[in-house]
Amino acid sequence: MNALESHLEIDEGLYSRQIYVLGYDAMQRMTGSSVLVSGMKGVGVETAKNIILAGVKSVTVHDQGDAQWSDLSSQFFLSEGDVGQNRAVVSQRHLAELNSYVPVVAYTEELSEKFLSAFQVVVLTNSSLEEQLRISDFCHANNICFILADTKGLLFCDFGEHFVVYDPSEAEPVSATIQHITQGCPGVVTIACEEKQEHFENGGMVTFSRVEGMTELNNSDRGVCPDPCAVSAGPYHLEIGDTTTFSPYHRGGTITQVKMPQTHSYVSTSLLSRGYGKACSPCDLTHYCTLHMAFQALHAFQSKMGRLPRPRNQVDADRLLELAQDLAGWQAPLDEELVRAFAAVSAGDLSPINAVIGAMAAQEVLKAASGKFTPLDQWFYFDAWECLPEQEHSVPLSEQDCAPRGSRYDGQIAVFGADFQERLGQQKYFVVGAGAIGCELLKNFGMIGLAAGKGGRITVTDMDTIERSNLNRQFLFRPQDVLGLRPPLKSEVAAAAVRHMNPYTNVTAHQDCLGPDTEQLYGDNFFLGLDGVATALDNPQARVYVGERCVQYLKPLLDSGTEGTKGHVQVFVPFLTESYGHAMDLAEKTYPLCTLRHFPTAIQHTLQWARDQFEGLFKKSAENVSGGEALEKLELVHSSLQEKPLSWGECVAWARRLWEQLFRNDIQQLLYNFPPDHVRHSPSYRKSGSSPSPLFPLPLDTHMAFILAASRLFAQTHRLQVSGDEVAARQVLLVLCLMLFLQPRLESQALPRDLLTLPSFRVMSQCKIPSPPPLNLSLIPLSLAPQDDNSNFHLNFIVAASNLRAENYGIPTADWLQSKRIVGRIVPAIATTTAAVAGLVCLELYKLVWGHKDLGSYRQSFLRLAEPMFICIQPCSPSKQQVRACMAPKPRPSLGDHQGLSEHGLALRMLLYREAVLYAAFWSSEKLKEQLANRLTELVHCITGKAVPKDCRFLEFQIVCEGEEEDSTPPPVHVQLH
Structure with missing residues (x-):
């Protein structure tokens, strides 16, 4: 099978965003790998879900156990009615719906060596140490990639003694x-x-x-x-x-x-006691050693006692510590408190932890199946002890607090206690966005019981509808959601899916864009009634707006984002961390105009130039002709009127002349103005190593692709039906006459006949187009189509124009898919990263619900699953600024409306409401007296022309005080109305 045939087997409509992460070759190798996932509790089903969405050859899910109440806190495919049924059998029915290209089979027998031999990758979860050692040794000896994942925060990989990594990093070649x-x-x-x-x-x-x-x-x-x-x-x-x-x-x-292939060598789990991964510092080394020994001690405890340590049981914690100390010997010191905490929560099962470990395990499966990216070497321990209650701010949890209650949240109660579970159920949260991260957040919220109690509420808003390309990574949507003529709204489908997973979840779906236009809906009463906001947005400007609203209403914000295998999670807590706007850099990449017009050096430059050509030729020119101001833009519309086509053939002729102008004449003119020797020393061209050249014989497909796309778009703007194909276009080109390009101060010379490598092209010195009769001047402006619409020749034109210009300047060309990503500013995406960041968000949510006051308890997380790299750091504290001594006690002044400005004692220089000035010290005494006699609400009404709404709870003003530094910005003042 050749490469082209292999690529055609990859469904670009479904996998479009993932292809940008893994590439065609890696995805093709994945389609040859069968994967076994053993253990269908939370971490197992999370791993299987991500693998199936990615598109391997087949997945077999295995479990010999039946569903229990404690499973429901993290196993999103189990319901209360499934308790007592086999976990693998129940899960298979749901997993099979995720991706029609991936067969999913359930297996409930013991894992024999013969059965294991059918797989290229084996994942073990929820398994005993004996089972791990047996299967790991067999896989190592038979060149089967082995992965061990545990809900308590463990990941281990063994890909054999000679595993080849074809592409170790996500970065494009330098x-x-x-x-x-x-x-x-x-x-x-x-x-x-x-x-x-x-x-x-x-x-x-x-x-x-x-x-x-x-x-x-x-x-x-x-x-x-x-x-x-x-x-x-x-x-x-x-x-x-x-x-x-x-x-x-x-x-x-x-x-x-x-990028050169790399060979990696691994050892099996039988060498478990010899190492425990790499640490970044001596403190990390002690931490890793403690966790490594705690896991081994836990296996020994289970072997002897036949159960896990009881939550918060002191006797079991002491026993586990003794076992860990015996196993550690003198290898390294142990953190005894960490071992005791491990014992206290080891019976728990948390959906956010499963999301993180399951996502990372799934990414390692994809590495094993594709040879793409650097695998884990070999151990990884993950913990989030900061989620437990802060000792100085709470009563220690007891064994009774964490005992099972026959509840779907028993796995979580074992860690945090019943009172915390009740507090989770009462939360009111706003989720902005129901796309990839939004789906994962809602799934986790449903599992942990957020807003599932009395008074709890989740509001999710998203104005987008479901598209087929969403199904590869937006977990709550299914193929049947895109079968109808009118696709459903993401927020409604996502909310319904969460209610199906946990019927007790109180979730309401909205379809409104959060912004200034919807502040009547999402106003004071709405935001003041929230406990927090979680964003799932891919628009930086929208995220900044949400951050500003959270600052205005003093609400915590959970923000996250992904790009390929890179992800980040940030938490913003009022008065404890910096705000969102201070943490982000929103500057977009722009290119100098001279670079785009004359001296491009990269394919990004030629693509932006081609996009500008599209806008100018097929959008702006049509708008100028059709608009009401056409008479004021005669110079801009003159060429459009002169070249108005009457037939498809004239559109082809126009496209051929456009080719001549853009890729030959303009280049010859540039070379006349900047000869190669001169250009190399020109400051404006200093970065470029090559001078442009007119196109000479090149592969014919590139030229015809441009002419066909340009002629079709030209016909669309002029309301003409395309009546011919490439064969008809070639017939037009056979008899086409072109005007000779004359360089300034140079005598005309004949142009070569093989200009476009079409021997039948005839180039003549003179050819005038007859003036068309009076016609309807209404044109159709073309706007660049949505990213996933490939049927209208918009991208065909841009890609062909970009590659032709790249050939002019000696820049490596880009294929259609790469060009589409750059032009559409498409963010590469994969389900594993999305699941991981959503899990990390929920860990920060736990801390917010506890009400942690210590900045050191919170974490900003940054991960790159391709490497793999995982960094958790403490958030930055907010900048502190003393505006005036009278303002020192409160971070933000708050006034009552009955108080006049003159009564409050603030030495104001200016008072502003949005962009309106309500008070200025430099005003005349008469005007100042008149202004100060009014209430602030009356001033707002007078200046803005709009009365303050009756349900408005407070107004926010900006102030400028006397004696403050020029670069000093005082905090806003809130005026309470009710």
Whole structure:
């Protein structure tokens, strides 16, 4: 099977966002892997769910146990009616609905060696130590990738003695424009110093392309010797070996990193006691050692006692500590309090922990099945002890508090107690967004019982509808949701799915965009009634707005985001952490206009240029002609009127002339203005290593793709029906005459007949288009279609135009999928990262519900599942600023409306309500007296022309005080109305 046939088997409509993460080759390798997941409790079903969504060959789920009440706190495919039934059998029915490309089978017998031999990857969860050792040894000896995952925070991988990683990282290969190459031993390559230029790896491999002069380097791989070093002028230098005998370097060229396969070696679980992973510091080493020994001691405890330690039972905790100390010996010191805490909660089962461990386990499965990304080496321990109650602020939990109650939350009660569970049920939370992260958040909220009690409420809002590409990572949606002519709203389907998982969850679905236009709906009463807000947005501006509202109403905010295998979670607590706006940098990447118009150096530049061409040719020109201001824009619409087509053939002719203008004439004009030798020394072109060149014979497909797409779009804007295909377009091109391009101050010369590699193209010196008769001037403006609409030739035009321009400038071209990602600003996404960050969000939610007051209890988390890397740090504290001594006791002043400004004692210079000035010290005494005699609500009404709504609880004002520094910004003042 060739590569093209393999790629066609990948359903781009379903896997589009995941393809950007893994690539075609890795996904194709995944389709050859059968996976076994043993143990269908919380972490097992979470792992299986993520694997199935990703699209492996097949998944077999195994469990010999029956569902119990405690399983319902984290196993989202079990209901109260399933208690007493086999977990694997019940789960299989639901898992099979996730992805029609992945067969799912349930197995309830013992795992024999013959049965295990049918799989390429085996995942064990909820298993005994004896079972782990037996299966691990068999898998290691038979080249089967083995993964161990435990709901208490353990992950272990053994991929055999010789596992090949084809692509170790998620990053695109480093690429740079060449400025110069020396002849010598070693040869030194000078590369352009671009903003945020990634460094080439020491000892890595690179390849060269489009080098002029020293052509021996083109398409050859060479090693990079020492570390690239920055010089004072800015460029980087790389040594590449002996270039003494090579031709002198002239200009141009690109150097690109070559990712080389890596071979990794692993040991089996039978060597369990020999190591416990890597630690970043001596403190981490003690922590890791303690957890490692605690897990082994737990296995010994279960073997002897036939059960897990009872929650908060002191005798069981002492026994587990003794076992851990015996196992540790003198290897390393143990944290005794950590072991006791481990014993106290080991009988628990938390959905957020399962989400994190299950997501990471699933990502390791995908690495094993695809050879994509660096696998775990080999142990990983995860804990979130900060979620337990702060000792100085609470009464210690007792064994009675955490005892089973025959409740669906027993697995969580075993960790946090019954009172905390009741507090969770009373929470009122606002979830903004019901996409990938939103679905995972709602699933976890349903499992932990958030808003499932008296007075509790979850409000979720999302104005989007479900699309097929959502099904690969937005867990609560199913294929039947996209079968109808009118797709349903995400928020409604997600809310219904959560109620099905936990019928006690009080969740309400909205379809409103959160913003200034909906502040009547999401106003004072709404926000003041909340306990917190969780965002699941991919729009930075929307997240900033939500952050501002949370600051305004003093509500905690849980924010998270993903990009490929990278994810982050941040928690913002009033008066304890910095606010969202202070933590984010929203500057978008922009390119200088001269770079886009004349001197592009990267495919991103040519794609933006092509997008601008699309907007100018098919949107703005049509709007100018059709709009009411057309008479004021005669110069802009002149060409549109002159070239109005009457037939499909004239559209093809227009597209051919456009090709001539953009990719030949404009380039010749640029070369006349900036000859190659001059360009190389031009400040505006200093970063570019090559000069442009008019297109000469190239593969015909690129040219015809542009002409076909441009002609179709031109026909659409002029309301003409496309009546021909590529064959008809070629017939038009056979008899087409083109006007000769005349360079300034140069005599005209004949153009080559093979201009477009079409021998039948005839280029003549004169050809005028006859003036068309008076016609209806109404045109149809074209707006760039949604990301997943591939049927309208919008992207076809942009991709073809970008690649043709890239050929002009010697820039490596991009395929259709890569171009689509860049143009559409599509964020790569995969279900594993989404599940992990949602789990981490819920861990911070636990702390908010407890009411933790210590900043050190909260965590900002950053992860890269591809490497894998996991970092948890303490949030930043808020900046403190003393505005005036009278304001020192409160972070934000609060006044009553019956108090006048003159009575409060604030030495104000200015008072503003939104953008309206209500008071200014420099006003005349008469105006000041008149203003100060009014109540603030009356001033707001007078200035804005709108009465303050009766249900408004307070007004927020900005103040400028006398004697404050120029760069000092006092906090807003809240005026309480009720």
